[in-house]
Amino acid sequence: MSLDFEDQIVELENRIEELIKLNAAPDVQFDTEIAELKKKVQQLIKETYGNLSPWQVVHVARHQDRPHFEDYIEGMSSEFIELHGDRCYGDDRAMICGFATIDGQKVMLIGMSKGRTTNEKIANNFGMANPEGYRKALRLMRLAERYNIPIVCLIDTPAAYPGKEAEERGQAEAIARNLTEMASIETPIIVVITGEGGSGGALGIAVGDIVMMLSFAIYSVIPPEGCAAILWRDSEKAPDAAKALKITAKELLELGVIDEIINEPPGGAHRNKETTILAVKEAILRHLKTLEHVGRKKLVNKRFEKFVKLGKFDDRKYSSH
Amino acid sequence: MAWFSKTKQRKSSIDKDELWAVCDSCKAHVYREEWEKNLKVCPKCGYHERITCQQRLQLTIDEGTFEELDSDIEISDPLKFSDAKSSYADKAADTKAKTGLNEAVLTGFGTLNGISVVIAIMDFRFFGGSLGSGTGDKILLASDYALRHKQPYIVFSASGGARMQEGIISLMQMAKTCAGISRLNKAGVPYISVLTNPTFGGVSASYAMVGDINIAEPGALIGFAGRRVIEQTIKQKLPENFQTSEYLLEHGFIDAIVERKKIKSFLHSVLQYSMRK
Ligand SMILES: [Zn+2]
Numbered sequence: 039m040s041l042d043f044e045d046q047i048v049e050l051e052n053r054i055e056e057l058i059k060l061n062a063a064p065d066v067q068f069d070t071e072i073a074e075l076k077k078k079v080q081q082l083i084k085e086t087y088g089n090l091s092p093w094q095v096v097h098v099a100r101h102q103d104r105p106h107f108e109d110y111i112e113g114m115s116s117e118f119i120e121l122h123g124d125r126c127y128g129d130d131r132a133m134i135c136g137f138a139t140i141d142g143q144k145v146m147l148i149g150m151s152k153g154r155t156t157n158e159k160i161a162n163n164f165g166m167a168n169p170e171g172y173r174k175a176l177r178l179m180r181l182a183e184r185y186n187i188p189i190v191c192l193i194d195t196p197a198a199y200p201g202k203e204a205e206e207r208g209q210a211e212a213i214a215r216n217l218t219e220m221a222s223i224e225t226p227i228i229v230v231i232t233g234e235g236g237s238g239g240a241l242g243i244a245v246g247d248i249v250m251m252l253s254f255a256i257y258s259v260i261p262p263e264g265c266a267a268i269l270w271r272d273s274e275k276a277p278d279a280a281k282a283l284k285i286t287a288k289e290l291l292e293l294g295v296i297d298e299i300i301n302e303p304p305g306g307a308h309r310n311k312e313t314t315i316l317a318v319k320e321a322i323l324r325h326l327k328t329l330e331h332v333g334r335k336k337l338v339n340k341r342f343e344k345f346v347k348l349g350k351f352d353d354r355k356y357s358s359h
Numbered sequence: 360m361a362w363f364s365k366t367k368q369r370k371s372s373i374d375k376d377e378l379w380a381v382c383d384s385c386k387a388h389v390y391r392e393e394w395e396k397n398l399k400v401c402p403k404c405g406y407h408e409r410i411t412c413q414q415r416l417q418l419t420i421d422e423g424t425f426e427e428l429d430s431d432i433e434i435s436d437p438l439k440f441s442d443a444k445s446s447y448a449d450k451a452a453d454t455k456a457k458t459g460l461n462e463a464v465l466t467g468f469g470t471l472n473g474i475s476v477v478i479a480i481m482d483f484r485f486f487g488g489s490l491g492s493g494t495g496d497k498i499l500l501a502s503d504y505a506l507r508h509k510q511p512y513i514v515f516s517a518s519g520g521a522r523m524q525e526g527i528i529s530l531m532q533m534a535k536t537c538a539g540i541s542r543l544n545k546a547g548v549p550y551i552s553v554l555t556n557p558t559f560g561g562v563s564a565s566y567a568m569v570g571d572i573n574i575a576e577p578g579a580l581i582g583f584a585g586r587r588v589i590e591q592t593i594k595q596k597l598p599e600n601f602q603t604s605e606y607l608l609e610h611g612f613i614d615a616i617v618e619r620k621k622i623k624s625f626l627h628s629v630l631q632y633s634m635r636k
Binding site: 200222258260354 | 438602
C-alpha cells in the first residue's frame with residue numbers, strides 16, 4: 039500500500055533500489071546518482087512529512103506497514119509469555135496480553151493487534167476487540183497489581199467491535215468496567231498509542247499514568263469519516279472533520295490529553311520499524327523508572343487528577359484522597 | 360462512538376395535537392390529560408415517552424427538598440469546533456435558549472421518601488443528552504458530593520453517546536466520570552444507575568453500565584453501537600427487540616426493569632439494603 043501524497047517519494051525510493059541493484063555489476067558506476075537521489079528523497083520526505091494535513095496523518099496512522107503489536111513484542115522484550123482468556127467466555131485475538139521482560143524490567147504487556155496477512159486480520163477481527171478482550175485485559179491488569187509489576191498498553195484499533203454478539207456479551211459494560219477499575223489499580227500504567235486510537239475501543243485500556251503517542255498516530259472519539267457523515271452529512275468531508283476533531287499527537291499534547299509525543303523516524307514508522315520500536319522502548323523504560331518510586335496511593339490519586347482535569351469547567355475543588 | 364440516529368426519526372408527534380397524544384410506538388390516540396396523568400406512558404402499549412429532567416426530578420425527589428449543584432456549569436467548546444454549517448458555540452447558544460438548560464444533565468441533592476440522596480438526571484433535549492465536558496464535570500462533581508456526604512448516588516441516563524463537537528475531550532469524560540464511580544465503590548457509597556430511552560455509546564460504556572444496581576425503564580433502547588452501524592458491519596438484520604431493556608435483562612446486564620411510576624418506590628426499597636451501618 040502506498041499513500042497518494044507519497045507517490046513521488048516512493049518513485050524515487052524505487053529508482054534508488056534499481057540503481058543499487060545495477061551497481062552490483064562490475065562495469066557500471068551509479069554512486070553519484072544514488073547519493074544525489076538519496077539526498078533528494080530525504081529532502082522530499084522532510085518537506086512532505088513536515089506538512090501533513092490531519093487527514094493525511096490518518097492515512098499514515100492506518101498504514102499497514104507500521105510496526106504491529108507482534109513487532110513491538112519481538113523488538114522490545116527478551117521474553118514474552120502470552121496469557122490467554124477472560125475466564126468467562128473466550129480468548130480474544132484482537133487483544134494480546136502477557137508477561138514481558140523489557141531490558142530486564144518485568145511488565146504486564148497488553149496490546150491490540152490488527153494482523154497483517156488476510157488470515158491474521160480475520161483471526162484478529164482487524165484489531166477490533168470484543169468484550170472478552172477488555173475483560174481479559176482487566177483480569178491481567180489486576181494480576182499485575184497483585185504481583186506488583188507495572189502495566190504497559192500499546193494501542194492500535196479502529197474501534198471496539200460493533201457486532202451483535204459483542205452487544206449481547208456487554209461491550210458497553212466491559213469498557214465501562216475497565217474505565218472504572220483502571221482508575222483504582224495500584225500499579226503504574228503506561229499507555230502508548232502506536233497507530234489508531236479508536237474511541238472507547240482504545241480508551242478501554244488507556245486509563246494510564248502516562249499516555250504517549252507516536253508522532254503520526256491518531257486518537258479520536260469517532261473516525262473522521264463517521265463524523266463527516268453525521269455533522270457534514272457527507273463522508274467525503276472526512277478531511278474537514280479530521281481537522282475539526284483535533285486528533286493528531288501535537289494537538290492532543292496541547293489539549294493535555296497526552297503527556298508526550300514519541301517521534302517517528304523521518305517518513306513515518308512504516309519506513310523504519312526498528313528505529314520506531316526502539317524509541318517506544320526507550321520512552322517506556324524512562325517512565326517506568328520514574329513511576330517506580332511513586333507511592334501506590336499517590337499514584338492512583340495522581341491518575342484521578344490527570345483525567346479529572348480534562349475538560350474541567352473551572353477550578354472548583356474535588357475532594358482529594 | 361455511534362451517535363444514536365434512529366431517535367431523530369422518532370421525533371414526537373405528540374405536540375401537534377392539543378387534545379390528543381399519539382403514541383410513538385403503537386400510534387394509539389390517547390387523551391392528552393390521560394397521557395400526562397400516566398406520566399407519558401402509553402396506557403395501550405406501555406411505551407415510555409421521554410420526559411424532561413424537571414419532570415423526572417418531580418417524580419423522584421420529595422417536593423421542596425431539592426437543591427441544585429453546579430447549575431452554572433455550561434458548554435466551554437474546548438476544540439472551538441465548527442462543521443460545514445455552523446459553529447458549536449452558536450448551536451450551544453440555540454440549545455440553551457430552547458431548553459433553558461446549561462448542560463445535558465441536572466445534578467443536586469434532596470430526599471427520596473425521606474432518604475438523603477444525590478442525583479444526576481440527563482436530558483435528551485440538550486444535544487441528544489451527549490456527554491460534553493460540562494456534562495462529565497457535573498456528573499463527577501455530584502459523585503464527589505455523594506462521596507463527601509456518604510449519600511447514595513443515583514444517575515438517570517438518556518444519551519446518544521459522546522458529544523462529537525467536543526472530540527477527544529468528550530471521550531475523556533468517560534474515564535473521568537468512571538474515576539468518580541470508582542471512588543464511590545471504594546468508599547462503599549451506593550451508586551444506582553437508571554437507564555432510560557436511549558442510553559448509548561460513551562454513556563453506556565461509562566457510568567451508566569457500572570451501577571451497583573442497573574435498572575431500566577421498559578422498552579428503553581440501550582447499547583454500545585447503534586443498530587444501523589451494527590447492521591452495516593455484520594450485514595445482517597437484527598432481531599426486533601435487539602438492545603431493548605428486556606433484551607439486556609435476558610443477557611444479564613440489567614438487574615430489573617421497572618415501570619416509570621414505580622421507580623421511586625423501587626429505589627427506596629433497594630436503598631434500604633445498601634445503607635446498613
Ligand atoms: Zn402505545
